[in-house]
Amino acid sequence: MSRSLSSSLALRFALLAGLVQVGSAQTTWFVDDDGCPGPGDGSVTTPFCSIQSAVSAASDGDFVLVYPGTYTDVDFAGKEIQVISFEGPGNTIIQAVGVGVRFDKGEGPGALLRGFQITGASEHGILCDGASPTIEGNRIRKNSALNGGGGLYIVGDSSPHIVGNSIEKNTCVPGMGAGGGLYISNSSPTIERNIIRGNDVFADYGGGEGAGLFIQYSTVELHGNLIINNRATDESRNVGGGICAVKSTIIGSSNTFSGNRSMRGLAVVPELPGTPGKGGALHLVDTQTTFTDTIFWNDAADLGPEVYAEGGSVKFSYSNMQGGLAKIAGRGAVSFGEGMLDTQPQWHAFHLLHQSPLVDAGSPSRRSIGTDWDLDPRAVDGNGDGVERVDIGWDEYNVVQLEVEGKPVLGGSFSVHVNAFADLHYILAGAIRTADVERPPFGAVLIGVPRVVFAKGLMPASHKVAVPNESILYGMRVSFQAFGYIPRAGRGSFSRRADFTIR
Numbered sequence: 081m082s083r084s085l086s087s088s089l090a091l092r093f094a095l096l097a098g099l100v101q102v103g104s105a106q107t108t109w110f111v112d113d114d115g116c117p118g119p120g121d122g123s124v125t126t127p128f129c130s131i132q133s134a135v136s137a138a139s140d141g142d143f144v145l146v147y148p149g150t151y152t153d154v155d156f157a158g159k160e161i162q163v164i165s166f167e168g169p170g171n172t173i174i175q176a177v178g179v180g181v182r183f184d185k186g187e188g189p190g191a192l193l194r195g196f197q198i199t200g201a202s203e204h205g206i207l208c209d210g211a212s213p214t215i216e217g218n219r220i221r222k223n224s225a226l227n228g229g230g231g232l233y234i235v236g237d238s239s240p241h242i243v244g245n246s247i248e249k250n251t252c253v254p255g256m257g258a259g260g261g262l263y264i265s266n267s268s269p270t271i272e273r274n275i276i277r278g279n280d281v282f283a284d285y286g287g288g289e290g291a292g293l294f295i296q297y298s299t300v301e302l303h304g305n306l307i308i309n310n311r312a313t314d315e316s317r318n319v320g321g322g323i324c325a326v327k328s329t330i331i332g333s334s335n336t337f338s339g340n341r342s343m344r345g346l347a348v349v350p351e352l353p354g355t356p357g358k359g360g361a362l363h364l365v366d367t368q369t370t371f372t373d374t375i376f377w378n379d380a381a382d383l384g385p386e387v388y389a390e391g392g393s394v395k396f397s398y399s400n401m402q403g404g405l406a407k408i409a410g411r412g413a414v415s416f417g418e419g420m421l422d423t424q425p426q427w428h429a430f431h432l433l434h435q436s437p438l439v440d441a442g443s444p445s446r447r448s449i450g451t452d453w454d455l456d457p458r459a460v461d462g463n464g465d466g467v468e469r470v471d472i473g474w475d476e477y478n479v480v481q482l483e484v485e486g487k488p489v490l491g492g493s494f495s496v497h498v499n500a501f502a503d504l505h506y507i508l509a510g511a512i513r514t515a516d517v518e519r520p521p522f523g524a525v526l527i528g529v530p531r532v533v534f535a536k537g538l539m540p541a542s543h544k545v546a547v548p549n550e551s552i553l554y555g556m557r558v559s560f561q562a563f564g565y566i567p568r569a570g571r572g573s574f575s576r577r578a579d580f581t582i583r
């Protein structure tokens with residue numbers, strides 16, 4: 081093994097091992113709807129019945145940990161607190177009545193909402209007005225709003241960090257009809273690694289703008305998102321199936337747009353036939369935009385199936401644009417830089433296949449930019465030429481595949497499979513990490529020294545891992561990662577990291 085390989089492995093293992101957090105003085109409040117009607121006192125043994133009771137009791141810096149269950153609307157009330165579900169959005173649900181989760185009292189980035197399903201809201205799934213919280217790992221689905229922003233409504237100089245959420249099937253009921261998924265006005269959000277899918281806008285008349293996102297007078301960072309199948313379906317004026325932006329700035333990288341539609345609606349009143357739909361993926365008015373490493377494929381509109389632009393300045397580079405410049409409407413505002421392609425993506429479920437021409441075709445200058453949605457590191461050397469280069473689109477194709485089969489439960493076992501589309505050797509590392517937050521009944525003092533296990537050989541291979549029946553392991557977070565390499569070539573690449581919690 082070469083020296084460079086050894087040192088990079090050592091660094092990676094140090095990172096795996098280094099996530100040791102020490103217990104803190106903050107208070108942790110517990111919530112469980114099993115205790116209803118409660119009210120409970122927020123302790124482990126007598127948790128609060130409602131999330132709002134815990135928020136009311138909490139002070140800045142506290143944690144609110146929520147057991148699986150069904151809850152109702154939450155107002156952060158200006159507090160810098162972390163509200164986190166134990167088991168993620170699958171079984172921890174905010175069944176909203178009005179506004180699902182409200183941030184409108186100056187909350188900053190220390191206010192965190194993580195791991196909830198927010199659904200059923202009639203006035204926005206999440207509201208940010210003059211607030212900049214962190215909104216992470218939630219499923220925001222089937223919410224609606226009368227005046228825009230079915231999923232998220234972001235106004236009043238807000239700068240939220242919106243990362244790793246799925247924002248799907250939200251709608252605007254007839255009214256203004258802008259921003260089915262997200263409505264953004266006079267704000268500067270960062271929107272990273274989200275799935276924005278199947279949102280709709282409807283309007284009585286004069287609306288139908290931005291089924292996925294509607295943006296005005298704002299500056300938006302938009303990176304690593306999958307924006308698909310959003311539909312502007314008003315009967316009169318439909319613009320921006322994916323995004324409609326007006327007088328704004330969008331800095332975009334590593335996104336995938338597909339299946340968004342902005343089509344002439346069916347005229348309900350025959351004398352008022354619909355005007356042509358514009359901008360299947362993007363409808364841009366007086367907007368400054370750069371998009372790099374982005375896929376625009378299979379969107380649809382009457383004018384500009386991918387992009388329609390009026391005024392402003394719109395620049396694309398290292399992106400895959402179906403139909404190229406010729407299919408863009410409003411070409412005067414649009415310019416293509418280096419690395420533009422117009423080619424079949426060759427993907428499955430929007431994940432690039434081994435033979436895709438978009439693998440390692442992104443901007444050569446962008447490296448070490450974190451991970452994609454499925455935790456593949458970026459950039460990976462996907463074509464085996466020894467150069468780590470980012471792929472085009474939201475997904476990084478990873479030649480080294482790692483899959484975990486089975487659920488890690490006390491006294492049980494699971495299997496780790498490693499494979500590659502090449503004859504690669506591998507090294508497999510696994511580590512028990514300390515939890516990111518306190519976990520009952522052990523508090524925050526967990527194992528400080530990770531247990532690292534190694535296996536090595538030639539792929540494909542499978543390893544069965546037995547979980548000892550030791551209660552101290554309950555709630556521990558475990559990570560596995562493989563490194564695939566060609567012996568003596570001194571290079572290779574890491575798989576995605578598989579993270580899970582022992583139950």
Ligand SMILES: [Ca+2]
Nearest residue numbers: 460462469471
């Ligand atoms: Ca790559």
Ligand SMILES: [Ca+2]
Nearest residue numbers: 440461465467
């Ligand atoms: Ca490469």
Ligand SMILES: [Ca+2]
Nearest residue numbers: 454456475476
């Ligand atoms: Ca990937």
